[in-house]
Amino acid sequence: MTVLVTGGAGYIGSHAVLALIEAGRQVVVLDDLSTGSRDLVPRGATLVEGDVGDEALVGKLIREQGIDAILHFAGSIVVPDSVADPLFYYLNNTVKSRSLIAAAVAGGVKHFIFSSTAAVYGEPEASPVDETTRPGPISPYGSSKLMTEMMLSDTAFAHDFRFVALRYFNVAGADPLGRTGQTSPRATHLIKVALQAVRGERTHLEIYGTDYPTPDGTCLRDYIHVSDLADAHVLALAHLERGGESQVLNCGYGQGYSVLDVVAAVKRVAGVDFRVDHAPRRAGDPANLITRSEKIRAVLGWEPRHADLDVIVGHALAWEDSFNAREKTRAVG
Numbered sequence: 001m002t003v004l005v006t007g008g009a010g011y012i013g014s015h016a017v018l019a020l021i022e023a024g025r026q027v028v029v030l031d032d033l034s035t036g037s038r039d040l041v042p043r044g045a046t047l048v049e050g051d052v053g054d055e056a057l058v059g060k061l062i063r064e065q066g067i068d069a070i071l072h073f074a075g076s077i078v079v080p081d082s083v084a085d086p087l088f089y090y091l092n093n094t095v096k097s098r099s100l101i102a103a104a105v106a107g108g109v110k111h112f113i114f115s116s117t118a119a120v121y122g123e124p125e126a127s128p129v130d131e132t133t134r135p136g137p138i139s140p141y142g143s144s145k146l147m148t149e150m151m152l153s154d155t156a157f158a159h160d161f162r163f164v165a166l167r168y169f170n171v172a173g174a175d176p177l178g179r180t181g182q183t184s185p186r187a188t189h190l191i192k193v194a195l196q197a198v199r200g201e202r203t204h205l206e207i208y209g210t211d212y213p214t215p216d217g218t219c220l221r222d223y224i225h226v227s228d229l230a231d232a233h234v235l236a237l238a239h240l241e242r243g244g245e246s247q248v249l250n251c252g253y254g255q256g257y258s259v260l261d262v263v264a265a266v267k268r269v270a271g272v273d274f275r276v277d278h279a280p281r282r283a284g285d286p287a288n289l290i291t292r293s294e295k296i297r298a299v300l301g302w303e304p305r306h307a308d309l310d311v312i313v314g315h316a317l318a319w320e321d322s323f324n325a326r327e328k329t330r331a332v333g
């Protein structure tokens with residue numbers, strides 16, 4: 001059983017590779033290293049540097065490496081970038097996914113797990129959402145991912161091919177054993193930004209909007225530990241292998257935390273205070289984006305192991321500390 005993991009040198013993909021290897025799978029990573037890093041590819045996986053949109057390359061890998069399932073993480077994920085350059089997002093996330101799916105069908109790969117996003121819900125009318133909530137993306141990023149879900153669904157109807165699309169909510173944290181984590185210095189996500197403030201890499205954190213219709217006026221999100229998300233991928237693959245139907249599943253704990261809750265957790269866990277300013281709302285932020293988690297638990301038997309905000313923050317902090325220490329050693333060396 002060899003699994004092809006696109007984007008396996010990235011943040012979420014590398015955690016999934018660890019989980020697959022722990023589950024006894026052979027793993028081939030396909031990554032162009034545009035945002036991922038060779039250093040993040042877990043030991044035991046084979047790295048192939050290349051483009052997921054290269055149908056000939058993927059076809060060759062399927063044949064020569066005996067690939068029988070694909071986990072597709074590769075893609076672009078920065079919402080404002082997608083607004084500024086939509087065609088790049090449709091190329092990278094939609095067109096290249098089409099090529100990958102075509103190569104899978106041509107090569108007889110029947111099982112496909114896709115990294116989708118809560119961004120497909122846009123600004124939902126009610127929260128929590130579930131998989132019956134009508135998608136309504138409000139960014140090219142969300143649309144580019146939803147279009148891929150649609151291609152998968154139509155392909156599964158026409159061919160001997162099944163898929164699971166996992167719609168990620170707010171992914172954070174790092175491997176509890178410190179083997180991989182988030183490295184992108186450009187990360188805009190709340191916990192990453194807060195950790196930069198802890199480490200003095202930025203002077204302060206800005207809270208984007210304190211007048212939302214939520215208990216403390218700041219946005220509510222469903223933060224999920226990246227290792228729990230990685231486990232969901234391994235379970236989703238097992239689901240398809242035992243003949244399970246194609247599924248769209250939301251990945252979150254069903255528990256909301258506000259921006260103020262997260263800031264308080266980071267200060268508490270790090271034991272460091274930092275300046276926090278109130279800033280205007282950021283365009284496109286829904287007030288409340290939380291999912292019900294019943295479906296993924298029922299379909300996959302998924303039991304999260306790290307559903308605790310302080311644990312998520314603690315693992316992210318430990319990774320930042322060890323990563324920065326390594327970078328420093330490298331610079332000195």
Ligand code: UFG
Pocket residue numbers: 077079117118119141169170171188189190191193205206207208209219220221259282285286289
């Ligand atoms: N926030 C701040 N200050 C910051 C950074 C974030 O106040 O410096 C706030 C945001 O306004 C938001 C919350 O913290 O209310 C979480 O923001 P993130 O940027 O961490 O995450 P998002 O909820 O914007 O992003 C998530 C996923 C995306 C997905 C998007 C869809 O990470 O992949 O939801 O809404 F596209």
